[in-house]
Amino acid sequence: MNSQPDKDEAADTVLNASLPFLKSDEHERVKGQLSYIVQDMKEEHQQRRNRGYHM
Structure with missing residues (x-):
């Protein structure tokens, strides 16, 4: 299972990868x-x- 820092990092990665395609x-x-x-x-x-x- 992924740790919480991994999930936060994944969310940041998605956001940063999306920035060039987003309007402000x-x-x-x-x-x-x-x-x-x-x-x-x-x-x-x-x-x-x-x-x-x-169990």
């Missing part, structure tokens, strides 16, 4: 969307940890 006003929108995705991934990971995967 789209930059903030895409940045916000990526932040939302990373936050969602954090919450999902935390929920899995809380459940503990006990």
Whole structure:
């Protein structure tokens, strides 16, 4: 499983790769969307940890 810093780095990589193709006003929108995705991934990971995967 990827660690949180890996997920944050991946989001930054996507954002930076997209910059040449974005208009200036789209930059903030895409940045916000990526932040939302990373936050969602954090919450999902935390929920899995809380459940503990006990069998």
